[in-house]
Structures are given as C-alpha cells and as structure tokens.
Amino acid sequence: MLAEKQRVKQTGPVQGERPGHKEMLNYGLGFFGVILTWTLVGTFLTFYYTDVAGISAGVVGTLMLVARLFDGVTDIAMGTLVDRTKSKHGKARPWILWMGIPLGVVTLLLFTVPDIGDGGKIVYAYVTYILLILVYTAMSIPYKTLLGYMTQEPQGRSVLNIYTGIFTMLATLVITILAQPVASAIGGKIGWTVVAGISGATIIVTSYLAFRSTKERVAPSTAAQKNSVELTVGIKSLFMNKYWLIMTLYCVITYTLNALVTGAGLYYTTYILGNAAYFSISSLLLFVPSMIGFFFAAKLTNNFGKRHIALVVSIIGIFGPIIKLIDPSSLPIFLTGTVIQGFGLVPTIMFIYAMINDTAEYGEWKFGFRTQGLVNSAASFGMKVGAGLGGALIGWLLAFGGYVGAAAEQSASATNMILVLNIYLPLGLAVCQAILMWMYKLDKQYPQILKELSERKMR
Known part of the structure; x- marks a missing residue:
C-alpha cells in the first residue's frame, strides 16, 4: 500500500554519468574542511574542557551526550529540509555555500572558553x-x-567515496598529529584557539571550492518535485529498510568506537605510557591500513564489492585491542595493536557514505520514492549519537574513576578507567562492528535493484 501511494518516476539524462576526477577531487x-572540525571536536574537545578550560569531567560527559542527542533531532530536520530545497544550485549544493563561513567562525568560538567562573x-x-x-x-x-546526487552509477559512487576517504584520512591525520604539538608550542588556551582558527579558515575556503566545482546529476522526478514525501511516511520507510537500519546501527557502534580510540587516546599516552607526544605517533599508525588500502581500493571494490572488503578488515581490527592486552604499558605492543586496530577504520573512511547512499536506492526500489536527504540525515544521527555516547563515556568513566584534570599522576581507579576506555570497550565494539557488516548483504542485490529502477523510469 505504501509503495502504491508513493511510487513515482524519475527522469534525468545524466543520472548514470560519472563525475570526472577533478570534480571528485574538489x-x-x-x-577535508568538514572533517577538520569533526576531528578537532571529537578528539580534543573533551581534553580541552577538562585539562585546559578547567571544566569537570562529569559535566563534560553529560554535555557531550545531551548535545549529541539534540544533534540527532536537527539531523532529521535538516535531511527533510534538503529533500524539500529548490534552488538554481540544486538541493544540497546551496547549503554548502551558505554554511561555510558560519561553521568556520563557530569552530573558533568553541575553543575560546573565557575565564568567567x-x-x-x-x-x-x-x-x-x-x-x-x-x-x-x-x-x-x-x-x-x-554524494548521492552527483552520480547513481555504482562504481562511480564507490570511487567518489574513495576520494572522500582520502581527504577524510588527511584531515584526521593533520588534526591528530599536529593539533596537540602546535597548541602546546604556543601554550595555554591561546594555543588551542589558534589551532581552531586555522581549522575554521580552512573550512571557509574548502567549502566554497566544493560548491563551485560539483554538479548534481541525479534529478528528482517531476512527480516528486510537485509532491514531496511526507515526513512521517519517509521515516516509516526508513524503519522498514533493513539495510538502512543495519548501517545506522553500524554508525552508532563505529563512531562510539572512534570517539573512544581518539578522544581517550591522549589520556592513555599521557598517564599509561607516560608521554603525551606518543599520541601523534599512535594517531599516524592508526591510519596505516587505510593509507595502504587506498592504493588498491578501486580495484578491490570492483572485484569483491564494498561489503566483503569491509567485513574482512572489520574482523582483522578485532585483534588490535587483544594485542594491547598483552602488556598495556608497553609502547611497542601498544603501537602494534594500534596498527591492527586501524583495519577497523577502513570501512568508515573508504565505504561508509557510499553504503549509506546505496540504501536510498534499496528504499526507492522497495517503496517507490526517494528520500536521499532523510536517509543521510538519519544515518548521520547514528554517527553523532555514537560520537556523543563515546564522549559521554569518556567523561563519565573518568569522573567515576576519580580523574583529576591536569594532575601529574592519577589514582589507580582513574588509570583503570583509562584502560577500560582504550582497550576493553573498543574490543566489544569491534566485535559488534564485524557482526553488523556480516548482516549487510545489499551489494549482491544492488545491480538488480538499479536495473529494475531504470526499467521503471522508462515506462
């Protein structure tokens, strides 16, 4: 019944066209700019609040969760707004133009907490x-x-996601390797303000370049332009889309894991390994599997599909925390475990956005209408809930263990909580990652879905 009421046709002569490499590059x-802010906030904001601004760990943990839950509500609203946007620039592109400067300014403000009690x-x-x-x-x-509007051609979308992954990795490396040394070299609160200012300026420039150089090819149908899908109907279709549910839960698990590995990592290197500078080294090694994978990603994806590669590397990533358990205070063992753990990041960096957008085609095939913005916003809700949950766990467990910000040494209970945050919780989450990826089997069905969607548009 749902499909019969909402089924529409799509048109557009260039929907199967693949973007050129220059467009993908831009x-x-x-x-790159977007991920700068995401990584800066996810990796260092908790540490900045507790050890630089002097806000208690428990308060910070609550802030992280409350704000991210609110964030999830705004995601759904924004996804609906994108689906309903009508402009000469398309549906998604105008927002990239409008939001560049505000995002750059707010990034700076976030790391400028004044001394006001x-x-x-x-x-x-x-x-x-x-x-x-x-x-x-x-x-x-x-x-x-x-990404979903730029092309519907499966290999083109996968390659586009690889470009995204390369710049995601580069932005993450730039922040995790350079932010703490630069902030420390400048010193005090002003050091972090300068780092945030540089990130904000970068966002303004890169967002404009992306707006100017991209093109929306997957046009909405004439019927869809006249009759927007009701929000309640769109949300109902999401929860009947099994692959979207899998990917959204995967996002929650993955971004909780990422928040723990990055956000709690600086506490680990400072108090378990005894040197905060080790954090930059571990951050670099965490991305070694992804850096190597980019050289083979396009060919492997074409031969084996996104899901099979993601499943294999997710299973490998489970052994990273297990290796760290051999001797948590050993730097060589910690770094070895970090490299192995980095395999679990490969799906997030290289495939996740393409896989999420693939679920939009499955939803269109199953229910007869397309809600690209809602699919992405709802999955993004999972990412942000995961990031918020990870940040909250860091703050709450540190507070439960009696952590004292900027102290020369921590109590045994605080040290145990740092181990839980960096080894035991990530191990459990890595297992959940692999299980969810095993359940995701859309790749096998996807070519037939595209074929049937194309046949519908010809009727």
Whole structure:
C-alpha cells in the first residue's frame, strides 16, 4: 500500500554519468574542511574542557551526550529540509555555500572558553557547542547527501567515496598529529584557539571550492518535485529498510568506537605510557591500513564489492585491542595493536557514505520514492549519537574513576578507567562492528535493484 501511494518516476539524462576526477577531487577537498572540525571536536574537545578550560569531567560527559542527542533531532530536520530545497544550485549544493563561513567562525568560538567562573564556563560551553551542532549539521547533511546526487552509477559512487576517504584520512591525520604539538608550542588556551582558527579558515575556503566545482546529476522526478514525501511516511520507510537500519546501527557502534580510540587516546599516552607526544605517533599508525588500502581500493571494490572488503578488515581490527592486552604499558605492543586496530577504520573512511547512499536506492526500489536527504540525515544521527555516547563515556568513566584534570599522576581507579576506555570497550565494539557488516548483504542485490529502477523510469 505504501509503495502504491508513493511510487513515482524519475527522469534525468545524466543520472548514470560519472563525475570526472577533478570534480571528485574538489568534492573530497570540501570534505577535508568538514572533517577538520569533526576531528578537532571529537578528539580534543573533551581534553580541552577538562585539562585546559578547567571544566569537570562529569559535566563534560553529560554535555557531550545531551548535545549529541539534540544533534540527532536537527539531523532529521535538516535531511527533510534538503529533500524539500529548490534552488538554481540544486538541493544540497546551496547549503554548502551558505554554511561555510558560519561553521568556520563557530569552530573558533568553541575553543575560546573565557575565564568567567565555573558556572559561566559551563553555560558558554553549552551555548557554543549547541551552536556548532546547528551549523555543522546544516553543512554536513547536505554534503553527505550531495554524494548521492552527483552520480547513481555504482562504481562511480564507490570511487567518489574513495576520494572522500582520502581527504577524510588527511584531515584526521593533520588534526591528530599536529593539533596537540602546535597548541602546546604556543601554550595555554591561546594555543588551542589558534589551532581552531586555522581549522575554521580552512573550512571557509574548502567549502566554497566544493560548491563551485560539483554538479548534481541525479534529478528528482517531476512527480516528486510537485509532491514531496511526507515526513512521517519517509521515516516509516526508513524503519522498514533493513539495510538502512543495519548501517545506522553500524554508525552508532563505529563512531562510539572512534570517539573512544581518539578522544581517550591522549589520556592513555599521557598517564599509561607516560608521554603525551606518543599520541601523534599512535594517531599516524592508526591510519596505516587505510593509507595502504587506498592504493588498491578501486580495484578491490570492483572485484569483491564494498561489503566483503569491509567485513574482512572489520574482523582483522578485532585483534588490535587483544594485542594491547598483552602488556598495556608497553609502547611497542601498544603501537602494534594500534596498527591492527586501524583495519577497523577502513570501512568508515573508504565505504561508509557510499553504503549509506546505496540504501536510498534499496528504499526507492522497495517503496517507490526517494528520500536521499532523510536517509543521510538519519544515518548521520547514528554517527553523532555514537560520537556523543563515546564522549559521554569518556567523561563519565573518568569522573567515576576519580580523574583529576591536569594532575601529574592519577589514582589507580582513574588509570583503570583509562584502560577500560582504550582497550576493553573498543574490543566489544569491534566485535559488534564485524557482526553488523556480516548482516549487510545489499551489494549482491544492488545491480538488480538499479536495473529494475531504470526499467521503471522508462515506462
């Protein structure tokens, strides 16, 4: 019944066209700016709040979860807004143009907590973090949705996602390797403000370049332009889309894991390994599997498909935390485990956005209408809930263990919580990752889905 009421036809002479490498490069470059903010906030904001701004770990943990839950609501609203946007620039591209400067400015404000007392700092943190959420959502949801509008050709979408992954990795490496040394070299709060300012300026430039150089090819149908799918109907279709459910839960698990590995990593190198500088080394090694994988990604994807590769590397990644358990205080063992653990990041960096957008085709095939923005925003909700949950766990467990910000040494209970955050919880989450990827079997069905969708449009 749902399909009969909402089934529409799509038209567009260039929907199967693949973007050129220059266009893909500029799309990836725009993602570089977006990921700068995501990584800076996800990796260092908790540490900045607790050890630089002087806000208690428990308060920070609650802030992270409350703000991210609010973030999920804005994601759904933004996805619906993108689906309903009508402009000469398309549906997703205009938002990338509009939100570049606001995102750059708010990134700077976030790492500029003034000395206005404990209560004032908390209020400032809540206000600026929620403001960041609103602006970041208005940028990131259209950006992820744009991937689905640029091409519907499966290999082209996979290659485009590889470009995205390359710049995602580069942005993550730039922040995780350079942010802490640069901030420390400058010193105090101003060091982190300078790092945030550089990131903000980069976002403004890269977002404009991405807007100017990309093109939306997957046009909505004439019927869809006249009759937008109701929000309740769209949401109902999402929860009947089994592959979207799998990918959304995968996003929650994966981004919780990523938040723990990156956000708690600086505490680990500082208090377990005894040198904060080791964090930059471990951050680089975490991406070694992805850096190697990019040289073979296009060929492997063409031969084996996204899901099979993602499943294999997810299973390998499970052994990273297990290796670290051999001797948690040994730097060589920690770094070896980090490299192995990095295999679990490969699906997130190289395939996740393409796989999420693939579920939009499955939904269109099953229910007869396309909600590209809603699919991406709802999956993004899972990412942000995961990131918020990871950040909250860091703050809450550190507070439960009696962690004292900027202290020379920590108590045994605080040290145990750092181990839990960096080894035991990531191990359990890595197992869940592999199980979910085993359940995702859309790749095998996808070519037939595209064929049937194409036949419908010819009727």
